[in-house]
Amino acid sequence: MPRPTLFRLRLQELHWDDPYVFSHHYEATARDLGRELNSRAVETSTVPRSTFNRWVSGTWCGTPQRDARLVLERLLGYRCDELFSPAPDGYALQSAKGGSGGHALALVAERWPTSRVFSSMADTADLWELTGRNVFDGTTTAVQVHPATGQGDWISIRPTNGDALRRFLRPARPGLIIGADDHDASGTRLYVIDSATVRSLTATLPDDEMAVKVPRAYELTELTYAIIWSLRQWDAGLLADDHALAEQQAALNTYLTLTRSAASPMARPALTSASVNWMGSNFCARYIRGHLTEGAAPTAFWTREQTGEQASSWLFFRHKVQYVKDMSAPRVFVVPETEVARSGCYERILLFLAVALMERHGVRVAMTAHSELSEVDGFALVPGDRAIVANWARTQSIWDVDTIRQRSYLRSCCDHLKDANDQSVMAGPDAESRLRALADYLRLDWAWLVHHCRELGESGVSGLIQPHCRHLTLAGVDEALRFVGARDPSL
Numbered sequence: 001m002p003r004p005t006l007f008r009l010r011l012q013e014l015h016w017d018d019p020y021v022f023s024h025h026y027e028a029t030a031r032d033l034g035r036e037l038n039s040r041a042v043e044t045s046t047v048p049r050s051t052f053n054r055w056v057s058g059t060w061c062g063t064p065q066r067d068a069r070l071v072l073e074r075l076l077g078y079r080c081d082e083l084f085s086p087a088p089d090g091y092a093l094q095s096a097k098g099g100s101g102g103h104a105l106a107l108v109a110e111r112w113p114t115s116r117v118f119s120s121m122a123d124t125a126d127l128w129e130l131t132g133r134n135v136f137d138g139t140t141t142a143v144q145v146h147p148a149t150g151q152g153d154w155i156s157i158r159p160t161n162g163d164a165l166r167r168f169l170r171p172a173r174p175g176l177i178i179g180a181d182d183h184d185a186s187g188t189r190l191y192v193i194d195s196a197t198v199r200s201l202t203a204t205l206p207d208d209e210m211a212v213k214v215p216r217a218y219e220l221t222e223l224t225y226a227i228i229w230s231l232r233q234w235d236a237g238l239l240a241d242d243h244a245l246a247e248q249q250a251a252l253n254t255y256l257t258l259t260r261s262a263a264s265p266m267a268r269p270a271l272t273s274a275s276v277n278w279m280g281s282n283f284c285a286r287y288i289r290g291h292l293t294e295g296a297a298p299t300a301f302w303t304r305e306q307t308g309e310q311a312s313s314w315l316f317f318r319h320k321v322q323y324v325k326d327m328s329a330p331r332v333f334v335v336p337e338t339e340v341a342r343s344g345c346y347e348r349i350l351l352f353l354a355v356a357l358m359e360r361h362g363v364r365v366a367m368t369a370h371s372e373l374s375e376v377d378g379f380a381l382v383p384g385d386r387a388i389v390a391n392w393a394r395t396q397s398i399w400d401v402d403t404i405r406q407r408s409y410l411r412s413c414c415d416h417l418k419d420a421n422d423q424s425v426m427a428g429p430d431a432e433s434r435l436r437a438l439a440d441y442l443r444l445d446w447a448w449l450v451h452h453c454r455e456l457g458e459s460g461v462s463g464l465i466q467p468h469c470r471h472l473t474l475a476g477v478d479e480a481l482r483f484v485g486a487r488d489p490s491l
Contacts, residue, residue: 007055026047077109135273136237137274138233143176144164145177151213154213169198174195174235193218217456217459222345234467237274262401263280280391288390298327299329302420303378308347309350317473320476324358327363334420353477357483378391387405425438450484450489453485454486456485461477
């Protein structure tokens with residue numbers, strides 16, 4: 001008997017194998033996606049019952065047409081060629097495992113299209129795959145699911161098998177424990193805690209007393225998913241190249257003495273995307289510092305990050321967190337509406353938090369939606385003296401730097417800054433009013449965001465997830481969370 005298709009198993013996991021239930025979810029996704037893509041054909045896409053039956057039967061050959069394919073991939077989180085192929089053996093076991101574990105893993109994949117989960121035959125470790133868009137290469141992290149129950153402001157995760165938990169915690173690898181609370185009236189709630197935290201909390205406990213208390217702030221929401229999704233991928237990419245990055249730092253000192261330089265990614269083809277971005281960002285920060293004469297401070301910065309994936313570097317790169325504290329001049333972002341529309345809520349939250357961290361340190365931020373300014377080079381401007389050009393985001397090079405003193409170029413920088421500030425979507429006399437305006441532009445619920453940032457800021461991120469790479473820190477994201485959490489949530 002042939003293995004069932006991934007499409008069929010996904011529907012069984014989600015309890016959507018009834019054609020009426022499936023149609024409800026499919027058409028809702030089609031409407032949202034069609035409006036996002038400005039496509040009437042996608043927005044009105046439907047699936048006749050006869051077509052649904054052929055898809056589910058597993059006897060149908062081929063893949064759906066373009067509009068249906070787009071909707072199915074958004075709805076189910078897999079490519080169509082994967083959905084209508086036999087399901088991987090490991091995935092098929094997810095349903096067989098049953099209980100809260102399989103259901104919890106299915107919920108993760110259902111809620112976030114940049115997540116896929118794979119159950120293993122063993123009772124120790126499943127895999128949570130995180131995929132990126134433009135910066136991240138993707139990674140997997142070990143995960144284990146256990147039942148959870150609420151106890152006031154805390155959640156108690158009590159493993160059904162203490163020995164299995166110990167075997168999960170023993171290997172020297174990044175991992176996460178998920179607590180699944182099936183008792184909430186609104187549905188299953190998931191809570192996440194880093195395996196290193198669990199290891200320290202349970203080290204002296206007997207197997208039958210290995211309950212772990214988790215703050216309610218560690219619930220898996222768009223906010224906590226954003227942090228896990230970005231930090232875990234930065235961490236994995238940088239750790240993969242730790243030795244190579246350390247060896248190349250001395251060679252970079254030569255480039256720092258040059259007025260102009262650029263480095264092609266082909267010169268270091270073995271590096272991960274995370275490492276290339278870290279190297280470019282680190283070099284640009286050092287170059288700007290090194291090419292400022294004594295007493296000459298920039299009056300403004302032009303920043304090229306447009307997505308939460310790119311901007312999350314401000315929250316986690318150790319050198320960038322320090323850079324924000326040291327360089328308090330105003331800063332401009334260019335984020336077109338098309339980029340907002342194609343970003344998930346969790347990624348927009350990362351961009352919001354990066355801006356909040358800057359505002360926390362007295363950096364007044366302006367953001368323009370005008371896409372014609374997207375290709376302006378990143379720069380630090382010292383009016384009447386120089387523009388220090390430093391690009392690493394959205395470039396063909398690891399870095400591209402120059403120091404320009406031509407008056408015509410300095411005037412154009414001033415003009416770009418004026419246009420961006422005049423057209424800023426973040427109008428307001430103070431940080432809170434600007435952040436409120438930014439939340440509105442990024443389609444984020446202000447009250448929800450303030451509430452959850454406050455909770456997570458009070459608990460701290462270190463229990464939720466911990467970086468392992470020395471180039472990363474949680475100080476920036478903790479500061480941003482506490483700063484947003486201190487705002488007034490009322491509208």
